Amino acid sequence: MTTRIAAAALVPAILLGAGAPAVAASNTLTLTTLDRNGKKVTVNATAVNLTTNSSYKVKSNKPKKLPKGNYAVLASIKNGSAVTLGVRTVKVSGASKTTVDARKGKKVTVGLSPAPTSEWLYAQTTVEVCTRSASASYAVQASDYGDGSVYVIPNSSKKYAFAAMRTWADGSGHPGSTHYAVMYTTTGVPSKPSRTAKQSSLATVNVASRRGPSAGDYSSLAVQPIDRPCGGMYHGLVNSNEPYRTKIKVSAGKWDFPVHSSGTAKDGSSPFIGHYYSPRKIVAGKSYSLNFFRSAWGPSAYVPATVYGRINYSLNEMFADPGYPRGNVEGGDKATATLTFGGKIVKTVKDRGWEPGSTDLSYKVKKAGWYTLTNTASRYYPEITFPAGMLSPKTSVTYRFKAKPNTSVVAPVYGIAMLPAGLDLYNRAKPNSTTNVELKLNRSKMYADTKLGKNPTVKSIGAKASFDGGKTWRSVKVKKINGKWTAIVGNPASGAVSLRVRVTVTNGGYTDVTIIRAYAIG
Secondary structure (H helix, E strand, O other): OOOOOOOOOOOOOOOOOOOOOOOOOOOEEEEEEEOOOOOEEOOEEEEEEOOOOOEEEEEOOOOEEOOOEEEEEEEEEEEOOEEEEEEEEEEEOOEEEEEEEHHHOEEOOEEEEOOOOOOOOEEEEEEEEEEOOOOOOOEEEEEOOOOOEEEEOOEOOOOEEEEEEEEEEOEOOOOOOEEEEEEEEEEOEOOOOOEEEEHHHOEEEEEEEOOOOOOOOEEEEEEEEOOOOOOOOOEEEEEEOOOEEEEEEEOOEEEEOOEEEEOOEOOOOOOEEEEEOOEEEEOOOOEEEEEEOOOOOEOOOEOOEEEOOEEEEEOOOOOEOOOOOOOOEEOOEEEEEEEEEOOEEEEEEEEOOOOOOOOEEEEEOOOOEEEEEEEEEEEOOOOEOOOOOOOOOEEEEEEEEEEOOOOOEEOOOOEEEEEEOOOOOOOEEOOOOEEEEEEEEEOEOOOOOOEOOOOOOEEEEEEEEEOOOOOOOEEEEEEEEOOEEEEEEEOOOOOEEEEEEEEEEOOOOEEEEEEEEEEEEO
8 A cells, every 4th residue: 555645735744654663873864954045944854764665754954863774855845835845865874964955946837738728727736756665655745836836856766756737627617617637757856847738638528417316515526646656646626516517638647536525514514425436547539428426326236245154235335326336325324134034034234324334234144045135224414404305315225145154255136226317417307208217237246255256147127116205116118228228217297206126137036226216307
């Protein structure tokens, strides 16, 4: 796991050191730090042993006892609104000394050609200098937030890396808005750290952020580079209480586009209550689409599993966006799960909401045979006021599958995601219209020590719709459209549509999912 500890914008970085062995008194490091005017200043820096990767706090201009060895010394030096980042390699043996001189820093600029022209765009650059290590990386980071500027001291050593990211954002998702994100990295810290990217080399990410099923009032959209040297950066682009469509023009590489939802608590605070992580490998010139907060939130793709002879199932995966059915759920629900065998309930587990940690059903399989697991959940945030007309307030799922003792396998059943097409940004269908609901079948394992096995063969798929909140149900037609199972729902004149789908497999197992108020009629 990569470990980074970096400073906030325009604040000298402080990296916290790990525990270290006893140090011989004869081995010390004295770090001298000079600002851009050549004045000696005191900063908190970090020394990283390049062999053991242990890190130590170092206060400049004062001897620091360290174990003998070769070190990377990372420092951040502030001059007013300017910050200079530097790294030095030093051998500690006896009384050792090194200097980080901010006067040697080169200014970092990141540009676009042609430059973005909207007067509402706010630009920000974040710069990072880091150690390169497979086991752990340490970094110093700074931003040109406000009227600041960032400088880096060149260093050609391949032990280090440099990264710079610039974004242009207006903070909204207003129709027609476009945001930009450009990043580049180098091995070593370059003597010419500025770059200008061509807009023609960027990819386009089309983002739709909807409203309806989230318990939150606001959603935020950000960009974050991933899986590259340095790059421990995160820039917000949009924060809005309205649905929106927007574009992000982004340079090639691996990026995440995280989205967070926040609610309105009764004490006036706005806690985060849900998140999406949507990593993508971006190719120059290509187009991508991201859809967040789609309708029909229901059970995730994680189905029950038998782990070392015990049936295991998490109760906390009942409100997942169907476009992100694995690991992207909005917490806060009450749930009751029951497991039956031979017509008798053998286990019942309740999640009363906001309990510490996850709530799981676990049952030791004593006899091989058919088991039926049902989980029924309702949204529950005692300190949060739900938005009016919130969708997907209740869901339930039933799995019927065979299990036997002393096995570690994922149940041969499917998770079911329902994706209604043609809805507006508030997840509404037109009155008296027809909605095609794609039925996406997923199987994912939550427990690493289980075998997924072959996907079971589908025997039949049935679907029903309710227009009175689940009191009565009517069957709807299911057929394949462009190779995808699709339920054809005739919509009412007003209200909301609840959905129920059962997928039966050839061995006799099945999954049955119900979502109350899956989407609205507008």
